[in-house]
Amino acid sequence: MESAQIDASEVTAYLGRLGVESRARPAAPTDDVLRDLHLRHLRAVPFENLSVHLGEEIVLEEDRLVEKIVGAGRGGFCYELNGAFGALLTALGFEVTPLAARVYGAEGRVGIPYDHMVLLVRTVDGGEWLADVGFGAHSHFPLRWRERGEQRDPGGVFRIGGVAEADGSGQGDLDVLRDGTPVYRLEVRPRMLGDFVTGAWWHSTSPGSHFVRSLVCSRVTEDGGRITLSGRRLKVTDRKGGSTERELPTDGEVLGVYREHFGIVLDRVPQVRAGETGVGAGPRE
Structure with a gap:
C-alpha cells in the first residue's frame, strides 16, 4: 500500500479503538493477528455514511481517515474503513494491496468502476487473505485468497470464484459470493487509495447512489449479530437471524442510539436531502 506510514502513537490509538491494550500490541503480522483485528474492527468501527448527510x-488520505476513525470516533464507508484499516495493517508489518470491485445490484448488474475497495493482505505465515471491513453485512473474518471452495464464516458461506465459471468471459476477474449469491466482482490489478477518489465522489454526490438516498450506521455486535440504524429505524439481529425493529420518534433518541451503540457523538441528527428516501438501503445488504 503506497503511502507514508502512520506513526507509532497513531497505531497505539487505533489499536486502542479496537480494544487492544498497548501492552498487547501484535508482535508479528500473522494470520491469527489479522483475523483478530478484522473482527475487532467490525465490532468497534461502524459502517456509516453520515458524512454524506x-x-x-x-x-x-490515510492520515485524515485515521483521524476520523480514531480521533473523531467515527466510522465510514468502504474507502474510508478499508483505507484506514490498510494503513494500520501496513504499519504493523503486513503487506497490503488495495483492490477495486464492482458491487452487484438487485438486477444482477455490477456497479460503477471503483464502486468498492477491498484489501489483499499477506502475512509472515505465507497467508494471503481478502480483508474487507467496509462492506456492512459481510464476512466477519478475512477470506482465504486462493481458496476456491466454500469458506464458512459467522456472516455466511462465502466463495471466491473466477468470473469465467459464471459467464464465460475469461477476463480474469473474481466474483465473491455469499450464500451462493454474487456480492461483488473483484479486479485483481493492484490499486492505490487515490484511485478511488472518483468512486467516493460519485457515491457521496450522485442521486443514483444508495448512500445519497439513505442513512445507515451499522456494526457487528459482540454476540455475532448486527445492530443497524437506518434513518430512524433501529434493527437488532442476533447471530441466529432473529431480529427486532423499532422506530425512534425523537431526535434525542436517535442521537442517543448513535452515542450509546456506535460511540458517535453528534450535535444534530443527519437528514437525507429532500426528495430522497431516508430508509430502505441497508449496509450493502
Missing part, C-alpha cells in the same frame, strides 16, 4: 468532506 452532514455536509462533511470525504478525503481519501
Whole structure:
C-alpha cells in the first residue's frame, strides 16, 4: 500500500479503538493477528455514511481517515474503513494491496468502476487473505485468497470464484459470493487509495447512489449479530437471524442510539436531502 506510514502513537490509538491494550500490541503480522483485528474492527468501527448527510468532506488520505476513525470516533464507508484499516495493517508489518470491485445490484448488474475497495493482505505465515471491513453485512473474518471452495464464516458461506465459471468471459476477474449469491466482482490489478477518489465522489454526490438516498450506521455486535440504524429505524439481529425493529420518534433518541451503540457523538441528527428516501438501503445488504 503506497503511502507514508502512520506513526507509532497513531497505531497505539487505533489499536486502542479496537480494544487492544498497548501492552498487547501484535508482535508479528500473522494470520491469527489479522483475523483478530478484522473482527475487532467490525465490532468497534461502524459502517456509516453520515458524512454524506452532514455536509462533511470525504478525503481519501490515510492520515485524515485515521483521524476520523480514531480521533473523531467515527466510522465510514468502504474507502474510508478499508483505507484506514490498510494503513494500520501496513504499519504493523503486513503487506497490503488495495483492490477495486464492482458491487452487484438487485438486477444482477455490477456497479460503477471503483464502486468498492477491498484489501489483499499477506502475512509472515505465507497467508494471503481478502480483508474487507467496509462492506456492512459481510464476512466477519478475512477470506482465504486462493481458496476456491466454500469458506464458512459467522456472516455466511462465502466463495471466491473466477468470473469465467459464471459467464464465460475469461477476463480474469473474481466474483465473491455469499450464500451462493454474487456480492461483488473483484479486479485483481493492484490499486492505490487515490484511485478511488472518483468512486467516493460519485457515491457521496450522485442521486443514483444508495448512500445519497439513505442513512445507515451499522456494526457487528459482540454476540455475532448486527445492530443497524437506518434513518430512524433501529434493527437488532442476533447471530441466529432473529431480529427486532423499532422506530425512534425523537431526535434525542436517535442521537442517543448513535452515542450509546456506535460511540458517535453528534450535535444534530443527519437528514437525507429532500426528495430522497431516508430508509430502505441497508449496509450493502
